[in-house]
Amino acid sequence: MASIHDVAKEAGVSVATVSKVINHYPDVSDKTRKKVRSAIELLRYRPNAIARGLVTGRSWTVGVLINIPFTNPYVAELLEGIKTALENSGYDLMRLSARLNDESYSFIDHCESRNLDGVVIFGVERDHRIIGELIRSDIPTMFVDTDVMGNRVGNITSDxxxxxxxxxxxxxxxxxxxxxxxxxxxxxxxxxxxxxxxxxxxxxxxxxxxxxxxxxxxxxxxxxxxxxxxxxxxxxxxxxxxxxxxxxxxxxxxxxxxxxxxxxxxxxxxxxxxxxxxxxxxxxxxxxxxNIHNIGARSIEHLISMIENPEYSPPEIMEPASLVIRQSTGKVKVSEDQSR
Amino acid sequence: MASIHDVAKEAGVSVATVSKVINHYPDVSDKTRKKVRSAIELLRYRPNAIARGLVTGRSWTVGVLINIPFTNPYVAELLEGIKTALENSGYDLMRLSARLNDESYSFIDHCESRNLDGVVIFGVERDHRIIGELIRSDIPTMFVDTDVMGNRVGNITSDxxxxxxxxxxxxxxxxxxxxxxxxxxxxxxxxxxxxxxxxxxxxxxxxxxxxxxxxxxxxxxxxxxxxxxxxxxxxxxxxxxxxxxxxxxxxxxxxxxxxxxxxxxxxxxxxxxxxxxxxxxxxxxxxxxxNIHNIGARSIEHLISMIENPEYSPPEIMEPASLVIRQSTGKVKVSEDQSR
DNA sequence: CTGAAAGCGCTTACAG
DNA sequence: CTGAAAGCGCTTACAG
The missing domain is CATH 3.40.50.2300 (Response regulator)
Structure with missing residues (x-):
C-alpha cells in the first residue's frame, strides 16, 4: 500500500504537510490541500493505523475480556450491544486471549502492548488480581456486572x-x-x-x-x-x-x-x-x-467518553430490572397434608 | 512502560542485543543473555506489539468479519470455536466494524491499515464486491460457508x-x-x-x-x-x-x-x-x-497455517453433516380424504 | 503556510 | 558475540 512518502512525492510536498491535511489541520493553503487530496485519491492512500498509533499512543481499538463462553445467550447479547455502539465510532473491537490462570501473565501488559485505548471486562471474579491491576492502571475500563470503581474505572449492571x-x-x-x-x-x-x-x-x-x-x-x-x-x-x-x-x-x-x-x-x-x-x-x-443489549451499548458509550475526555468521571450505572410474568409460575398447590 | 532502551541501559548492552535475546537469537553469549533477562525481569519489560508489528509487518492479530448478529446461536458457537483455537496461539482476535454498504469503504484498506495477519469472513453475500477484493489481495483469508477459493483464500463449510x-x-x-x-x-x-x-x-x-x-x-x-x-x-x-x-x-x-x-x-x-x-x-x-464449533476452530487453524507458511495451499473443507432424529418428525397422518 | 528533523519502540542487515 | 545505523509509517514541535 502507498505510504505517506509516496503521497508527498506525488503531490510535491513534504510528508509533514500530507500529515496535516490528513489530520485536518487548518494551516494548509487550499491549493496545497487540493494537490494532496488528489494524490491521496490517485494512490488510494490510507494512513497506517499501526504507525499512527505508535506515535499518538491511540490505537482506536477497545479491548474486551469476556471470561464466559460466547454461546451463553447473555454474552452474545452483550456483545451485540457492544458491537452496535462501536459501529461508526471509528473504533474496532479486540477480544483478548487472556491467560488468566497463568501467574506470569499480566493483563495490563497485554493491553499496553496492544496500545488499547480502553477495555470492557465481564465475568472475572471479584477478587482476581487483574481487577486490582486495572484499578491502579490508567487504562479506561468499564466493568459489566462487577462493582468496581476507580480513577479511570466505571461499571454498569442491572438492579x-x-x-x-x-x-x-x-x-x-x-x-x-x-x-x-x-x-x-x-x-x-x-x-x-x-x-x-x-x-x-x-x-x-x-x-x-x-x-x-x-x-x-x-x-x-x-x-x-x-x-x-x-x-x-x-x-x-x-x-x-x-x-x-x-x-x-x-x-x-x-x-x-x-x-x-x-x-x-x-x-x-x-x-x-x-x-x-x-x-x-x-x-x-x-x-x-x-436490558442486556443496552448494557453492552452503554458500557461502550461511557468507555469512549472516558477515552476521549480524561476529565470524564467514570460512571456507576444501575439499569432497572423488571419482572415479566409468563407461564412458569402459578398459584401454589394446596397440598393434601397441611404439614406447614 | 519500560522500553527496549531502558532494558538496554539497565543491562549495559545495546538495544540490538536486547532484541536478540527477546527473539531467541542463538548468537548471544550466556552471560549477556542473563544480564538482559534480569533487566527485563527487573523492569517488567514487555515488547510493544505495535512497534514490533510496524517493522515486521506481523500484528499477531486475525480479523473477523461477521455480518450476522452475535445473538444468532450459530454465530455464537462459531465464535466460540474460533476463540478456542486462538487460545495460546499468541494471536488476538479483532472484530472489524466494516461499513459494507458504504461505497467508499474498502475492507482491504481496513485490514492493511490494521496490519491484520489474516481474516475469517462469514455471512457476506456471494457477490459482494469485497469478496473479489479479498481474492485479489494477498491477505490470508478463510471463508466460512461461502465457496470462494483463491491464491490465499480457502473456505470451510458443512456438507x-x-x-x-x-x-x-x-x-x-x-x-x-x-x-x-x-x-x-x-x-x-x-x-x-x-x-x-x-x-x-x-x-x-x-x-x-x-x-x-x-x-x-x-x-x-x-x-x-x-x-x-x-x-x-x-x-x-x-x-x-x-x-x-x-x-x-x-x-x-x-x-x-x-x-x-x-x-x-x-x-x-x-x-x-x-x-x-x-x-x-x-x-x-x-x-x-x-459441527459448528469445529468449523470455527478449524478455520483458524488453517488460517494460521496460511499466515505462517506462504506455501501452504488454501484448503477447501467440507465437514460431514448428520441427521439427528428427535421428536419433531413422525409418520405422515393418513388423511380422511385421500385426495392425493 | 511549509518543511527538516526528531522520535514513537521496535528489528534487521551489516561491520567489526 | 556485539553494536551502530537505517528504517517501518507516521506525528509533532520548531524554525523559517
Whole structure:
C-alpha cells in the first residue's frame, strides 16, 4: 500500500504537510490541500493505523475480556450491544486471549502492548488480581456486572437486588412460602447481589431463610438441572424456585418434568435475564428482564467518553430490572397434608 | 512502560542485543543473555506489539468479519470455536466494524491499515464486491460457508447438500410426500446448496418439485413463523417441512401450534444446525447436525497455517453433516380424504 | 503556510 | 558475540 512518502512525492510536498491535511489541520493553503487530496485519491492512500498509533499512543481499538463462553445467550447479547455502539465510532473491537490462570501473565501488559485505548471486562471474579491491576492502571475500563470503581474505572449492571426481590414477592403473592433459590457461582458481584435480593425478599415476606433452599450453579442449563435435582431430593421440596439465569431455569424445569412433576402445577420457576429463549421455551418463563443489549451499548458509550475526555468521571450505572410474568409460575398447590 | 532502551541501559548492552535475546537469537553469549533477562525481569519489560508489528509487518492479530448478529446461536458457537483455537496461539482476535454498504469503504484498506495477519469472513453475500477484493489481495483469508477459493483464500463449510438430502429422505421414509422447504436468503452459498439438497432429495424420492412449497426466510424464529404461515395458507398445505435453520424450525413449529395443529401429529418439521436449543425445545427438534464449533476452530487453524507458511495451499473443507432424529418428525397422518 | 528533523519502540542487515 | 545505523509509517514541535 502507498505510504505517506509516496503521497508527498506525488503531490510535491513534504510528508509533514500530507500529515496535516490528513489530520485536518487548518494551516494548509487550499491549493496545497487540493494537490494532496488528489494524490491521496490517485494512490488510494490510507494512513497506517499501526504507525499512527505508535506515535499518538491511540490505537482506536477497545479491548474486551469476556471470561464466559460466547454461546451463553447473555454474552452474545452483550456483545451485540457492544458491537452496535462501536459501529461508526471509528473504533474496532479486540477480544483478548487472556491467560488468566497463568501467574506470569499480566493483563495490563497485554493491553499496553496492544496500545488499547480502553477495555470492557465481564465475568472475572471479584477478587482476581487483574481487577486490582486495572484499578491502579490508567487504562479506561468499564466493568459489566462487577462493582468496581476507580480513577479511570466505571461499571454498569442491572438492579440485581430488586430483580430477585420482585421474583420472590411475585411468588409470595401466589401463595408460595417454600421458595428456593438457585444462585450463580458466588464470588461474582451479580451472584452476591441476587442472593441478597432473595434474602431481602424473604425477609420482607416474613419468610425465614433456610440454607437447604439455597443451591449454587454455573448459570447453565446443566447447572440448573443438577441444582434442581438436589432440591427435589429434599424431605420437603420447595413449591417454587427462583433461578439466577434463564438457562438454569430451563434446566430446572427440565429436571422437574423428568421427575414427573409439572411446571407450574407442582413447582413454579422464575428465571433471570429474559433471553430470547425464555419466550419460546415451554412453559414460557416468568423471568426478570435485563436490558442486556443496552448494557453492552452503554458500557461502550461511557468507555469512549472516558477515552476521549480524561476529565470524564467514570460512571456507576444501575439499569432497572423488571419482572415479566409468563407461564412458569402459578398459584401454589394446596397440598393434601397441611404439614406447614 | 519500560522500553527496549531502558532494558538496554539497565543491562549495559545495546538495544540490538536486547532484541536478540527477546527473539531467541542463538548468537548471544550466556552471560549477556542473563544480564538482559534480569533487566527485563527487573523492569517488567514487555515488547510493544505495535512497534514490533510496524517493522515486521506481523500484528499477531486475525480479523473477523461477521455480518450476522452475535445473538444468532450459530454465530455464537462459531465464535466460540474460533476463540478456542486462538487460545495460546499468541494471536488476538479483532472484530472489524466494516461499513459494507458504504461505497467508499474498502475492507482491504481496513485490514492493511490494521496490519491484520489474516481474516475469517462469514455471512457476506456471494457477490459482494469485497469478496473479489479479498481474492485479489494477498491477505490470508478463510471463508466460512461461502465457496470462494483463491491464491490465499480457502473456505470451510458443512456438507449442506447432503444434510438437507438426508432430511428429505427421512421424511420420505415416514411416508411424507408433500414436503415443503423453508430456505435461507438466496444469494448466500449455504442457502443455494441446501436448496439444491432439497431438490435432489425430492428427485431421488421421485417427488415432483413444486414452487409453492418453497419459502424463503432470514434464518430467524420470526422468519420461520412468517414462512410457515404462508405454507399453511396453501390450498393443500405440506405434511412436512424442512427448515434452513433450527431457529426457523422453532418459529415454524410455533406457528403450526398457533393454528391449532400439532407437531409432529399434523406436520413434521426438520431443522438445520443442531444448536443447543434444538434439544431443549418442545418438541425437541429432528435436525441436521453441523459441527459448528469445529468449523470455527478449524478455520483458524488453517488460517494460521496460511499466515505462517506462504506455501501452504488454501484448503477447501467440507465437514460431514448428520441427521439427528428427535421428536419433531413422525409418520405422515393418513388423511380422511385421500385426495392425493 | 511549509518543511527538516526528531522520535514513537521496535528489528534487521551489516561491520567489526 | 556485539553494536551502530537505517528504517517501518507516521506525528509533532520548531524554525523559517
Amino acid at each position: 440485581n437486588v430488586n430483580g430477585v426481590h420482585m421474583a420472590v414477592s411475585h411468588l409470595y403473592g401466589l401463595g408460595h412460602r417454600d421458595i428456593a433459590y438457585i444462585a450463580g457461582t458466588l464470588g461474582h458481584t451479580v451472584a452476591e447481589r441476587r442472593l441478597q435480593g432473595y434474602k431481602q425478599g424473604l425477609a420482607d415476606c416474613s419468610i425465614e431463610y433456610r440454607d437447604k433452599y439455597l443451591e449454587v450453579c454455573d448459570y447453565s442449563f446443566e447447572g440448573g438441572m443438577v441444582a434442581m435435582r438436589k432440591l427435589l431430593h429434599l424431605q420437603s421440596p420447595p413449591t417454587a424456585v427462583v433461578c439466577t439465569s434463564d438457562m438454569a431455569a430451563m434446566g430446572a424445569i427440565h429436571e422437574i418434568e423428568a421427575w414427573g412433576f409439572s411446571v407450574p402445577g407442582d413447582v413454579s420457576v422464575v428465571g433471570f435475564d429474559n433471553i430470547f429463549e425464555a419466550k419460546v421455551f415451554k412453559p414460557s418463563l416468568t423471568t426478570v428482564n435485563q | 449442506n447438500v447432503n444434510g438437507v438430502h438426508m432430511a428429505v429422505s427421512h421424511l420420505y421414509g415416514l411416508g411424507h410426500r408433500d414436503i415443503a422447504y423453508i430456505a435461507g436468503t438466496l444469494g448466500h452459498t449455504v442457502a443455494e446448496r441446501r436448496l439444491q439438497g432439497y431438490k435432489q432429495g425430492l428427485a431421488d424420492c421421485s417427488i415432483e418439485y413444486r414452487d409453492k412449497y418453497l419459502e424463503v426466510c432470514d434464518y430467524s424464529f420470526e422468519g420461520g413463523m412468517v414462512a410457515m404461515r404462508k405454507l399453511l395458507h396453501l390450498q393443500s398445505p405440506p405434511t412436512a417441512v424442512v427448515c434452513t435453520s433450527d431457529m426457523a424450525a422453532m418459529g415454524a413449529i410455533h406457528e403450526i401450534e398457533a393454528w391449532g395443529f400439532s407437531v409432529p401429529g399434523d406436520v413434521s418439521v426438520v431443522g438445520f444446525d443442531n444448536i443447543f436449543e434444538a434439544k431443549v425445545f418442545k418438541p425437541s427438534l429432528t435436525t441436521v447436525n453441523q
